[in-house]
Amino acid sequence: MRLRSLRQVVAIALAAVVAASVAEQKAADLPQRRKIPLQQILQNRDLKKYDDGGEFSSVSFRDHGKLPNITALRVFIWTHWEQKKFGYVRLALTGIDNTNTSYIFIEPREDGRWHIAWRRVNEQGLIPPPPDTLSDEPEITSVERGKHKKDDWPGGEYVLVFRNEAGKEIQRL
Numbered sequence: 001m002r003l004r005s006l007r008q009v010v011a012i013a014l015a016a017v018v019a020a021s022v023a024e025q026k027a028a029d030l031p032q033r034r035k036i037p038l039q040q041i042l043q044n045r046d047l048k049k050y051d052d053g054g055e056f057s058s059v060s061f062r063d064h065g066k067l068p069n070i071t072a073l074r075v076f077i078w079t080h081w082e083q084k085k086f087g088y089v090r091l092a093l094t095g096i097d098n099t100n101t102s103y104i105f106i107e108p109r110e111d112g113r114w115h116i117a118w119r120r121v122n123e124q125g126l127i128p129p130p131p132d133t134l135s136d137e138p139e140i141t142s143v144e145r146g147k148h149k150k151d152d153w154p155g156g157e158y159v160l161v162f163r164n165e166a167g168k169e170i171q172r173l
Contacts, residue, residue: 034131036121037122041103041134043119045088050105051080062147067093071156074173075115078160080106081143091173097125104155116162118142118171141165 024086053076059066067073073089080087084101092099105117118137142163152159152172160170 006166020034031112034129036132036134040122041119043117045105045107046136047088050088050107051076052081053077053087054094057092058094067153067155068105070153074156074158076171077104077106078143078145081114081116084108084121091119099125100121113141116143118162137162138168138170140170 040127053073054069055075056069074090076087076089079085085106087104089104091102091104093102098123099173100122101121103121105119107115107117109115116139118134118140120137122135140162144161144163145158146161148154148159149172160173161169162173164170
């Protein structure tokens, strides 16, 4: 086995440092994602009033069709809806090239009637990354427990059916 001279070792170490620096600079030159500020998503809600149900997420796009702990998510939403308690939960679903994070707020409206505000942030995994987008589901004024249908998330004894004021189904979970 040949031992390298001190000069060779220093040259190899210096080359590694230069390569790492160049890679870091290239990464810094990539356009950065423009994230939506949390306060904009929250619309100035005081989260101290809300029970935090946590974040539920698909593990990866390979788990398409599976959402760990979906029963706990349904129970949290259903319980807070039925008991008219402030609740807040996040639901992050990851696809091949994007992540949709839903912010679900169970709360009274200004007129005292209860509703669910469902806001969604979409992050696309493109290069360069486009700005994140924020959208709202129509206002949810009714939540029912329903039987599973073919395209529902599996798990649990029931699904939640979210409806608007006119009774139109907005979302199933």
